[in-house]
Amino acid sequence: MSITYLEAIREAQYEALRTDPNVFLYGQDISTFGGAFKATKNLSREFPGRVFDSPISEDAMIGMAVGAAVEGARPIIEMQFADFSSVGFNQIVNQAATLYWRTSTPCPITIRMPSGGTPGSGPFHSQSMESIYAHYPGIVILTPATVEDAYWMLLESVKLNDPVIFCEHKFLYYHLKSEGFGESLPIGKARIARPGRDATVVTYSAMLHEALKSAEELQMDGYQVEVVDLRSVKPMDTDTILASVSRTGRLLAVGEAFPWGGVTSEIIARVSSEAFHMLDAPPMRLNSKDTPIPYHPNLWKSHRPTTSSITAALRDLLRY
DSSP states (O other), X not given: OOEEHHHHHHHHHHHHHHHOTTEEEEETTOSSSOOTTSTTTTHHHHSTTXXXXXXXXHHHXXXXXXXXXXXXXEEEEEOSSGGGGGGGHHIIIIIITTHHHHHSOOOOOEEEEEESOOTTOOTTSOOOOHHHHXXXXXXXXXXXXXXXXXXXXXXXXXXXXXXXXXEXXXXXXXXXXXXXXXXXXXXXXXXXXXXXXXXXXXXXXXXXXXXXXXXXXXXXXXXXXXXXXXXXXXXOOHHHHHHHHHHHSOEEEEOSSOSSSSHHHHHHHHHHHHXXXXXXXXXXXXXXXXXXXXXXXXXXXXXXXXHHHHHHHHHHHHHO
16 A cells, blocks of 8 residues: 655654654644644544644744753644745744753754645745754754655654754655655764765755756766755764765756755755865755745746756766
8 A cells, every 4th residue: 555755744743743742733724624735533532632733933832842841841843834934933033943952951943844846835834944944963864855854854753862954845745655664874874875986966855856857867868966855954874975975976966955055055065065075076066046935836846946947957067
């Protein structure tokens, strides 16, 4: 039986609630309604008194979670859309991220962020926030791109004693299916999603699937493109990136977030400073355009990296 990416997230929460009495869920309309995307459907019935509706205040949601974590709980918070987490920004970066370093008290909270764009979602419901939170020490940032990682990495998140930003991509909720949960690598370990010899693409989340399609296209021209799935933005598995670049000599970093600073910039900086001698061409990056995210589906498709734009960038890189 096929399992969707969204169902994997729901099953991981079920398993976390079943196995640890300290886990509870908190978010807007997540109880009886089951959440905006139904990621918590039926969980309040299965676990009465442990799945709570919150007020429409992201600031209050995170603040309550930090307080509960201090008392020994392991809350999973659902942001209805990742974009709205900016309202709780102070609680995340000034309270949750620093709690252990100020007081030696762990802060085991997991904040689920439905991230990235879908057609017609527009500027308030499409943003990728991983780069912003990765700037701050003390936070783990996860970006699962497969059904297996959506399940296993969420379960691992709940067990960590650090605050976790869990960036689950909305476009993958129903588009991505698997026959089971299989196995997963540990948090902090990147995965070679496709081996190659001519160029390396380092990417994560929904962009992994665009990059894999691009590699398929270029194979018809005789190129073997290696695709690295970061899985975890922070910590970042620099060793796997450098090993891949040492094999191919060329690097393209791809991300859906805005281009100014961020994850792809960090990848380029690390490779340039630690493996400049391995490069046969200047490293490149590809992000969404530096404008607010458009509503119209056709404009949205031209705003974010796609298989077509990744292929074009790789052709430039391979020609150098």
